[in-house]
Amino acid sequence: MKLNSPLQVYKYLPQINCAECGDATCMAFAAHLIDRSKKLDDCPPILKDEYKKKYLELQALLAPEIREITIGTGEHAKRIGGDDVLYRHQLTFFDPTAFAYDVWDTMPEAEFLERINRIANFRKFYVGKFLKVDMVAVRCVSGDPLKFAGAVKKASETTKLPLILCSFDPAALKSALEVVRDKNPLLYAATEKNWGEVAELALNYKVPVVLFSPDLDKLKSLALSFREMGIKDLVLDPGTYPQGKKLKETFEKFIMLRRAGIKEGQKDIAYPIMAVPLNAWLVYKDAVTASYWETVLSSVFTVRYGDIMILHSLEPYAMLPEVHIRDTIYTDPRTPVKVAPGVNEVGSPTKDSPVIVTTNFALTYYTVESDLSSNKINCYLAAVDTDGIGVEAAVAGGQLTAAKINDTFQKANFDFKDKTSHGTLILPGLAARLQGDVEDVTGLRVMIGPPDSGRIPGWMEKSWPPKPK
Amino acid sequence: MTKKIKLSELGNLFGGLDVQALEGVKIEGDVEIDLGQMGMNPQMAYALGHETAQLALHLMNISRILGYPVDQMLGASPAKPARLTKLIESKFSVGKIEEWKTPIQEVVLGATSSDGGTRKSTITLGGETALPYYFDSPMPHRNHITMDVFDMPINMAKAVKSNYEDVINSPAEWAKKVVRDFGADMVTIHLISTDPNIKDTSPAEAAKTVEEVLQAVDVPIVIGGSGNPEKDPAVLEKAAEVAEGERCLLASASLNLDYARIAEAAKKYNHVVLSWTQLEINAQKELNRKLMKQCNVARENILMDPTTAALGYGLDYAYTNMERMRLAGLSGDAELNFPMSSGTTNAWGAREAWMVSSPLKEDSDWGPREYRGPIWEIITGLTLSLAGNDLFMMMHPTAVQVLKEITQTLYGGKESEPVNIDNWVGAVL
Numbered sequence: 001m002k003l004n005s006p007l008q009v010y011k012y013l014p015q016i017n018c019a020e021c022g023d024a025t026c027m028a029f030a031a032h033l034i035d036r037s038k039k040l041d042d043c044p045p046i047l048k049d050e051y052k053k054k055y056l057e058l059q060a061l062l063a064p065e066i067r068e069i070t071i072g073t074g075e076h077a078k079r080i081g082g083d084d085v086l087y088r089h090q091l092t093f094f095d096p097t098a099f100a101y102d103v104w105d106t107m108p109e110a111e112f113l114e115r116i117n118r119i120a121n122f123r124k125f126y127v128g129k130f131l132k133v134d135m136v137a138v139r140c141v142s143g144d145p146l147k148f149a150g151a152v153k154k155a156s157e158t159t160k161l162p163l164i165l166c167s168f169d170p171a172a173l174k175s176a177l178e179v180v181r182d183k184n185p186l187l188y189a190a191t192e193k194n195w196g197e198v199a200e201l202a203l204n205y206k207v208p209v210v211l212f213s214p215d216l217d218k219l220k221s222l223a224l225s226f227r228e229m230g231i232k233d234l235v236l237d238p239g240t241y242p243q244g245k246k247l248k249e250t251f252e253k254f255i256m257l258r259r260a261g262i263k264e265g266q267k268d269i270a271y272p273i274m275a276v277p278l279n280a281w282l283v284y285k286d287a288v289t290a291s292y293w294e295t296v297l298s299s300v301f302t303v304r305y306g307d308i309m310i311l312h313s314l315e316p317y318a319m320l321p322e323v324h325i326r327d328t329i330y331t332d333p334r335t336p337v338k339v340a341p342g343v344n345e346v347g348s349p350t351k352d353s354p355v356i357v358t359t360n361f362a363l364t365y366y367t368v369e370s371d372l373s374s375n376k377i378n379c380y381l382a383a384v385d386t387d388g389i390g391v392e393a394a395v396a397g398g399q400l401t402a403a404k405i406n407d408t409f410q411k412a413n414f415d416f417k418d419k420t421s422h423g424t425l426i427l428p429g430l431a432a433r434l435q436g437d438v439e440d441v442t443g444l445r446v447m448i449g450p451p452d453s454g455r456i457p458g459w460m461e462k463s464w465p466p467k468p469k
Numbered sequence: 470m471t472k473k474i475k476l477s478e479l480g481n482l483f484g485g486l487d488v489q490a491l492e493g494v495k496i497e498g499d500v501e502i503d504l505g506q507m508g509m510n511p512q513m514a515y516a517l518g519h520e521t522a523q524l525a526l527h528l529m530n531i532s533r534i535l536g537y538p539v540d541q542m543l544g545a546s547p548a549k550p551a552r553l554t555k556l557i558e559s560k561f562s563v564g565k566i567e568e569w570k571t572p573i574q575e576v577v578l579g580a581t582s583s584d585g586g587t588r589k590s591t592i593t594l595g596g597e598t599a600l601p602y603y604f605d606s607p608m609p610h611r612n613h614i615t616m617d618v619f620d621m622p623i624n625m626a627k628a629v630k631s632n633y634e635d636v637i638n639s640p641a642e643w644a645k646k647v648v649r650d651f652g653a654d655m656v657t658i659h660l661i662s663t664d665p666n667i668k669d670t671s672p673a674e675a676a677k678t679v680e681e682v683l684q685a686v687d688v689p690i691v692i693g694g695s696g697n698p699e700k701d702p703a704v705l706e707k708a709a710e711v712a713e714g715e716r717c718l719l720a721s722a723s724l725n726l727d728y729a730r731i732a733e734a735a736k737k738y739n740h741v742v743l744s745w746t747q748l749e750i751n752a753q754k755e756l757n758r759k760l761m762k763q764c765n766v767a768r769e770n771i772l773m774d775p776t777t778a779a780l781g782y783g784l785d786y787a788y789t790n791m792e793r794m795r796l797a798g799l800s801g802d803a804e805l806n807f808p809m810s811s812g813t814t815n816a817w818g819a820r821e822a823w824m825v826s827s828p829l830k831e832d833s834d835w836g837p838r839e840y841r842g843p844i845w846e847i848i849t850g851l852t853l854s855l856a857g858n859d860l861f862m863m864m865h866p867t868a869v870q871v872l873k874e875i876t877q878t879l880y881g882g883k884e885s886e887p888v889n890i891d892n893w894v895g896a897v898l
């Protein structure tokens with residue numbers, strides 16, 4: 001983004017402080033545009049004709065350094081690129097790396113469909129949401145355009161996830177494009193050899209396209225030439241060598257490209273970058289070794305600037321760390337990860353249901369909440385305001401205390417006599433040392449649960465309901 | 470030289486070219502476009518390369534908004550983009566980072582007989598003048614791995630434990646095993662039995678264990694306390710004494726214990742201090758400053774551990790904390806330019822690493838945990854290696870092996886097998 005202070009942005013805004021954007025002043029809104037927490041279109045007045053000129057100018061100035069492009073259509077469409085900084089603490093990274101898993105056109109139909117469904121249905125609960133994967137990459141292995149088009153058609157009928165059409169043969173790409181022309185797939189790939197024909201396809205079908213060359217001069221040539229022909233939605237694949245010194249070079253290329261794009265403002269190559277960790281399978285034949293190495297490559301390029309990648313292993317031990325490392329790197333370091341404090345119902349609690357205490361750190365709260373709800377444990381769950389700190393750190397840092405716990409129930413008007421038959425509270429195992437204090441302050445019976453909330457179901461079997469005193 | 474043109478000329482001038490933003494362009498009411506100092510001729514436009522057509526479009530849009538009948542002037546359909554017959558030649562280049570002028574302190578662990586110790590070899594950490602594996606300047610020393618050994622049997626994830634069942638009662642045998650069989654560069658002996666809440670082993674007793682480990686292996690060692698802030702200073706003092714001259718890493722000095730005693734022991738018996746803080750950059754600066762200024766520990770005797778949180782359990786904090794420290798160090802912050810160490814073993818605390826299956830019915834199948842645990846440790850360590858971590862404290866042999874492979878690859882120490890990556894699309898996997 002070319003602007004870096006709210007004042008610079010303010011100059012382009014209507015300056016009428018109408019507050020329709022939700023901010024009291026245009027200046028406050030300007031600050032949100034700078035930190036990218038709001039979009040220009042959130043200001044209704046600037047959309048009016050009289051401001052159109054300023055709108056267009058500001059829009060161009062606010063555009064991220066790395067071009068943002070969209071793949072697919074509808075609710076599953078994915079945006080990639082869009083970054084403005086080299087390190088996440090400087091702002092945050094936008095548009096999490098898109099993970100595409102491959103299928104190929106020589107697969108038997110049943111396997112083909114099963115694999116696509118596994119990709120589309122993968123989910124891992126984490127902090128109040130499900131981590132999922134994003135796309136299906138269809139590879140042309142047969143070399144037969146018709147067969148390839150058939151596979152692409154089947155894929156598009158099976159899933160709404162965006163597709164990547166993979167072949168270096170323009171004829172194959174063309175026949176596949178014919179069957180998914182309204183789905184905005186990503187074309188893979190234009191090279192030094194086929195670029196003229198692939199450019200023609202990208203123009204005619206108006207789809208984003210990957211440029212592939214391990215030679216960065218050539219890659220830039222391709223980017224310049226495509227741009228010149230009016231194709232803006234480009235992705236760069238500098239080639240992912242799977243090991244040794246070549247892998248080191250690949251790593252360096254990713255850094256060079258992103259540094260040139262963000263730090264040096266070299267617009268010519270400021271496009272999203274693609275990694276192909278799948279290439280691990282070209283050197284390792286053993287499935288576990290290949291899956292492990294693929295996960296390693298995927299992590300390296302999630303941390304360092306890969307915006308989209310093509311993967312092969314559907315083993316849970318590969319996919320789980322992959323989606324977690326992506327979440328790690330793309331979590332917005334500016335937003336406190338808290339939930340609102342209070343006493344919440346999980347399922348439909350009765351007077352005999354347990355009352356469970358935890359903190360309002362989102363990771364803690366959602367972990368506990370999902371452990372309970374997924375195991376159909378009806379209960380009251382109290383999120384104590386610990387300033388968004390987890391159990392152990394909050395006990396150590398003094399944010400989780402008997403007084404705070406008592407407070408949480410009082411503020412929620414939660415009367416144990418009224419709501420429960422047992423007058424009992426359950427503390428996390430890692431907060432065991434608060435037991436005496438909590439008993440004194442609340443006058444309730446206090447039980448200590450297991451250290452990990454995943455063990456609550458087992459613990460309940462043995463310890464709930466509490467034995468009468 | 471100011472040149473004014475009419476919109477009608479614009480189309481001709483810019484042809485199929487493309488400009489996104491052109492400084493000094495002004496649009497006046499009568500839709501004359503003032504090109505300021507930009508003497509626009511076709512060559513010039515070409516030199517501006519692809520940016521030109523966009524400006525033209527942009528200007529046309531603006532004119533259109535101003536009510537000017539641009540489309541009629543240019544003909545109703547927008548100009549067709551030019552097709553090229555050959556690729557535009559180009560060279561890619563990018564600069565180095567100028568701010569990285571301060572090297573990370575070099576720290577040597579272990580001492581050979583010529584330096585007053587008994588180790589067969591030593592390990593040097595630090596010395597970087599760029600982020601790890603960056604092309605700006607090569608890393609002088611590779612990453613190293615020290616493997617955990619405990620002075621008593623402890624709770625471990627099943628996948629870890631199965632590797633140590635035969636040595637779990639003998640720290641010396643355990644130490645030998647990790648060096649001999651698992652390729653550990655170093656060994657960490659954790660004196661956890663000294664915790665008053667565990668066995669309250671005396672410092673003298675614990676020191677014997679340290680001597681045994683020093684005799685069992687000839688690699689440099691790390692000496693870890695139990696984490697009990699009252700007891701650790703006494704334990705580490707005694708251990709430092711029996712290991713005099715060996716340049717062990719004393720783990721750890723922290724703000725919540727008597728760090729001065731640990732610093733004193735390190736100075737007196739020639740060891741290195743691990744400066745440990747918990748995910749807080751200012752606390753790290755404070756502790757390093759106190760070690761240097763108040764306790765007079767030499768810079769070459771300090772390593773820092775800014776805390777490792779597991780993948781999915783705060784690694785975002787740990788990663789950014791380390792990356793910020795390393796960037797600050799390279800840019801001249803003399804309180805942060807020390808090599809870093811990570812308790813990568815913390816990864817095993819993540820339930821994904823050890824639980825048999827997901828406690829959530831909604832999750833996809835988690836698969837066998839034997840494979841989940843090691844990769845959790847690998848990815849936790851790998852991520853931190855990219856942030857600048859130098860030394861990894863680890864537990865699982867497979868995790869050690871894979872982390873070594875990838876960090877040494879990125880360091881530049883591994884040759885490539887020939888592989889044709891152009892073929893991946895059509896490969897039968």
Ligand code: B12
Binds near residue numbers: 361389390778786
């Ligand atoms: C991330 C982290 C931080 C982050 C915290 C971020 C945050 N928003 O919470 C930051 C950097 C801020 C931090 C700071 C500190 N930390 Co800290 N931190 C950690 C770390 C690495 C991970 C903690 C975590 O997020 N765990 C994941 C969450 C989900 O776990 P959880 O909240 O405990 O929830 C689980 C269980 O408690 C249980 N559970 C939860 N609720 C309930 C309810 C019931 C009924 C039951 C049965 C179970 C249950 O199930 C949950 C899921 O498994 C740990 C080390 C480790 N364990 O890996 C240290 C750790 C917790 N920190 C520690 C300390 C000492 C501190 C500081 C005091 C350090 C300092 N001197 O400044 C400060 C305190 C800051 C404050 N309170 O203001 C110590 C605590 C030692 C102790 N036992 O007393 C730890 C263990 C590190 C260590 N080994 O020394 N820390």
Ligand code: SF4
Binds near residue numbers: 019
């Ligand atoms: S909606 Fe637009 S004009 Fe109104 S206050 Fe917000 S920024 Fe200003």
